[in-house]
Structures are given as C-alpha cells and as structure tokens.
Amino acid sequence: MDKERLVFFLKQRYPILFETTIKEDYFIFRPLTKYEFENLVLNPNVEEAIVSETICELCVVYPEDYDFENCKYAGIPEVLASEIIDKSGWSDEEFISKEVQRLQQKYEKNYMAMVENQILAAFSPQVTPEEMNHWDIYTLLDYYVRSNHILEIKSKVQLFVPDKNMVQY
Numbered sequence: 001m002d003k004e005r006l007v008f009f010l011k012q013r014y015p016i017l018f019e020t021t022i023k024e025d026y027f028i029f030r031p032l033t034k035y036e037f038e039n040l041v042l043n044p045n046v047e048e049a050i051v052s053e054t055i056c057e058l059c060v061v062y063p064e065d066y067d068f069e070n071c072k073y074a075g076i077p078e079v080l081a082s083e084i085i086d087k088s089g090w091s092d093e094e095f096i097s098k099e100v101q102r103l104q105q106k107y108e109k110n111y112m113a114m115v116e117n118q119i120l121a122a123f124s125p126q127v128t129p130e131e132m133n134h135w136d137i138y139t140l141l142d143y144y145v146r147s148n149h150i151l152e153i154k155s156k157v158q159l160f161v162p163d164k165n166m167v168q169y
Contacts, residue, residue, distance in 0.1 A: 010061055015133070017061070018087045022080055023073050028062035029080070031088035041085055052081035059084045115144045122147035122154075 001009075007028065010017055014030040021027070032041070036058060040051055053068045056077050060066060068077045089095045107113045116132055123143065132140065 006062060014061055015130075018083075020080070020083055022076050025066075025071075025073075025076065026062075027060050027066070027080060029056075029059040029084055029087075030061055032059060032084060032090065034090065037085075037088060037090040041090075052077040055081040055084050112140075115140065118151070119143045119147045122150040 007017060007019070010028060016031055017028055018031070019026070019028045032055065036055070040046055040055055040058075046054075056066075056068045060068075060080070071077065085091075089099070107117065116129065119127060119132065119140070120129065127143070132143075135143075
C-alpha cells in the first residue's frame with residue numbers, strides 16, 4: 001500500500017497523525033493523550049529506561065510490529081519519543097495558546113462546525129464528535145434539524161419551583 005493510502009486509512013482511526021524518518025526507518029505516530037503524558041513523561045516514579053520505549057509502543061501506529069527494545073540503531077526510541085512528546089504539545093504553552101486561537105477562529109467562521117456544535121448541545125453525550133465524522137450529509141442535516149427543535153423546546157421549558165407555603169400531601 002502506498003504512503004498516501006496508508007495515512008488515509010490510519011486517519012480514520014487516529015485523526016491526528018505525524019510522520020518521521022529516523023535513519024532509514026519510517027514511522028507514523030499519534031500524539032500522546034493527556035493521561036499518557038502525565039503518567040509517563042511527568043511521573044517521577046516511572047523508570048527513565050522504559051519511558052521512551054513505552055511512548056513509542058503506545059503512539060507508533062506504523063509500522064505496527066516495530067521492535068523498540070531491539071532496534072537496529074541505538075537511540076531510535078529516545079529520538080522518536082522526544083519527537084512524539086514535542087508534537088503532542090502538552091508542555092508547550094505557546095503552542096497551546098496558538099492552537100486555541102486557531103480553533104476558535106475555525107469554529108466561529110465555519111458553518112458546518114456550528115451545525116456540529118449545535119447537534120452536540122442537543123444530543124450530548126449520546127452523540128460524539130468522533131461519531132459525527134462517520135455520518136453522511138443526510139444524517140448530519142437530519143440531526144441538525146432535530147437539534148433545532150430540541151433546543152427550542154428546552155429553552156421554553158421552565159422549572160416549577162414550589163412555594164414554601166404550598167400544602168404538601
């Protein structure tokens with residue numbers, strides 16, 4: 001399978017992917033999750049010797065069967081883990097600030113993003129952003145129209161708060 005097709009299929013499972021080549025070895029990896037970052041990178045109780053290999057084993061999605069304990073070149077897990085940590089962005093405040101600004105602009109000016117956010121407001125937690133990525137346009141628009149009605153009804157519902165002087169049975 002050529003690289004473009006491979007990345008296309010991998011992105012269905014891992015929306016954010018990065019690629020790199022170290023020596024002649026080609027890798028595709030996903031970023032660390034917050035949980036993984038905190039429990040591997042920030043955790044002083046984890047042995048440094050296993051951190052790099054563990055990060056690589058968790059995040060490398062291609063090649064699937066790469067042996068990070070016995071690689072042909074020393075240092076590959078350390079170099080790759082460092083790149084994974086860097087691309088994951090958890091410790092880079094400037095990156096986080098710029099990414100938040102980029103996403104705010106994206107969602108403020110993108111009609112389909114507004115549609116998806118309205119659906120989430122009406123149907124969460126039953127519907128997730130990941131699930132919507134697999135919908136066709138007809139399903140998305142059906143949920144959007146339904147979300148208009150649901151949110152309209154919710155905005156009209158008033159909570160009844162009993163008066164403390166009311167008689168209770």
